[in-house]
Structure formats: C-alpha cells, structure tokens
Amino acid sequence: MSTPHTQKSNRAPVGAVQCENTSLNLLKANDFVAKTIRDRMAAQSTLVINITSSAGSGKTTLMQATAARLKDTLSMAVLVGDLETERDAIRIREAGVPSLQIVTGGICHLEAQMVLQAMDHITLEGVDLLFIENVGNLVCPAAFDLGEDYRVTLIATTEGDDKPKKYPRMFLTSEVMLISKADLLPYVPFSVEAVVQDAREVNPDIHAITVSSTSGVGIDEWCEWLLERVREKKEATKAMIA
Numbered sequence: 001m002s003t004p005h006t007q008k009s010n011r012a013p014v015g016a017v018q019c020e021n022t023s024l025n026l027l028k029a030n031d032f033v034a035k036t037i038r039d040r041m042a043a044q045s046t047l048v049i050n051i052t053s054s055a056g057s058g059k060t061t062l063m064q065a066t067a068a069r070l071k072d073t074l075s076m077a078v079l080v081g082d083l084e085t086e087r088d089a090i091r092i093r094e095a096g097v098p099s100l101q102i103v104t105g106g107i108c109h110l111e112a113q114m115v116l117q118a119m120d121h122i123t124l125e126g127v128d129l130l131f132i133e134n135v136g137n138l139v140c141p142a143a144f145d146l147g148e149d150y151r152v153t154l155i156a157t158t159e160g161d162d163k164p165k166k167y168p169r170m171f172l173t174s175e176v177m178l179i180s181k182a183d184l185l186p187y188v189p190f191s192v193e194a195v196v197q198d199a200r201e202v203n204p205d206i207h208a209i210t211v212s213s214t215s216g217v218g219i220d221e222w223c224e225w226l227l228e229r230v231r232e233k234k235e236a237t238k239a240m241i242a
C-alpha cells in the first residue's frame with residue numbers, strides 16, 4: 001500500500017535525523033496574528049484582498065488600473081511586499097492611492113506579523129478596500145494567511161497555461177483567478193479555456209476573470225466584483241454590530 005503524501009513529507013530518510021516540523025508551529029503563530037488582522041478589519045468594515053502571483057504577472061499594474069477606476073468611488077490603500085526597494089509603493093502612490101512598502105529583506109512571502117506591523121504606519125481608518133500585494137511567488141505565499149477576506153491570484157498569458165496544476169496550493173486557496181495580460185493572447189501560446197479547466201480541477205469554486213491592465217479588457221468586471229464584495233463587507237459589519 002502506498003504511503004499517504006502527508007506522511008511521506010514528514011518521514012526522514014535512512015541515516016537522517018527525524019526533525020520536528022517546526023514550520024507547522026510557525027504557521028499556527030501566523031494564523032493567530034492573521035485572526036487579529038481579520039477581527040480588526042471586520043470591526044472597521046475594511047475589505048482586505050491578498051493579491052498573489054509569480055513575479056511580473058502584473059500585480060502592481062493592476063493596482064494602478066484599479067486605482068484609476070475606483071479611487072474616486074471608495075477609499076483605498078495598498079500594502080505591497082517585495083524583497084527590496086520601494087518602487088511598487090511609489091508607483092501606486094503616483095496613481096493617487098496611499099501605499100506603503102513592506103521590504104521583506106530576502107523573505108519570499110509576506111507573513112501576518114509583517115502586515116500587522118505595517119498597519120501601524122498607514123492610515124486605515126475609513127478605508128473601504130485594502131489590497132495587500134504579496135511578494136511575487138506562486139509557492140510560499142500560499143501557506144500564509146494574512147487575515148484577508150479574499151485571495152486573488154493572477155496568472156499572466158506569458159507564463160503558460162499549465163501553472164494551476166504545477167502550483168496547486170495557490171489556486172486551491174484563492175477565491176479568484178485573474179488571467180492577466182489578455183492583450184497578449186494573440187501572440188502567445190496560451191489557452192484561457194485550458195487554464196480555467198485546470199484551475200477548476202484544483203478548486204471547483206474558483207472564479208475566473210480575464211483582464212488586461214493596458215487595454216482595459218475585463219477591468220470593469222473586476223471592479224464590479226470588488227464593489228460587490230465591499231458592499232457585502234459593509235452589510236456584514238452592520239449585522240455584526242446590530
């Protein structure tokens with residue numbers, strides 16, 4: 001009989017030391033902090049969206065395009081994680097939305113404690129929609145709850161349509177998959193149908209929207225989805241207080 005995968009990953013090879021899996025304890029600590037963020041944001045009715053993808057799939061450009069559409073309709077803020085530089089936060093501020101860079105100093109994902117610390121350095125009172133742009137990486141960010149309401153993963157048409165099956169945890173834990181850079185579809189071998197089918201085999205409930213931040217395709221649908229979630233969040237807070 002074959003050994004279940006979960007047991008296999010914890011079993012030491014012959015001659016090796018069997019170590020305690022301390023990562024599981026770290027994740028428990030992370031989830032505790034994530035709950036603090038979730039409770040705090042629920043009390044003030046701020047919708048929190050964790051944006052994940054590989055590096056270069058268009059997360060920051062999407063933040064800029066979303067800012068252009070929604071900044072006069074609702075109050076937005078963006079926390080953005082990268083290993084180095086403040087470049088993305090500057091781009092988002094230039095688009096007219098308050099933004100703070102979280103420099104992870106080499107860590108390949110954001111953790112809830114980083115987000116909680118950053119929250120002390122940006123005004124979130126009255127913010128309807130808080131985006132957390134994660135570090136570009138389809139692997140590690142999947143394991144860390146940041147206290148978000150929704151996780152949205154971008155997959156660019158330039159990345160190849162085989163990624164949902166190769167990086168299943170990211171697509172399993174996301175509510176939405178945005179197929180980005182749709183303007184490049186005529187030039188790259190990428191099937192929207194195939195990527196949606198693979199993603200739904202991993203996560204049957206994943207909602208897919210095809211977007212292009214440069215041509216504007218799908219940005220209306222994306223912004224409508226966001227506005228609906230903001231409305232729901234406000235209703236939920238009202239019901240919680242009543």
Ligand SMILES: Nc1nc2c(ncn2[C@@H]2O[C@H](COP(=O)(O)OP(=O)(O)O)[C@@H](O)[C@H]2O)c(=O)[nH]1
Nearest residue numbers: 055056057058059060061062136181212213214
């Ligand atoms: N053609 C095209 N290029 C895009 C689009 N969105 C982003 N890009 C380009 O892709 C590159 C990476 O984008 P960026 O937003 O920085 O990606 P991030 O690393 O995921 O934040 C930049 O050169 C962008 O100009 C798009 O919708 N269409």
Ligand SMILES: [Mg+2]
Nearest residue numbers: 059060088133
């Ligand atoms: Mg970016």
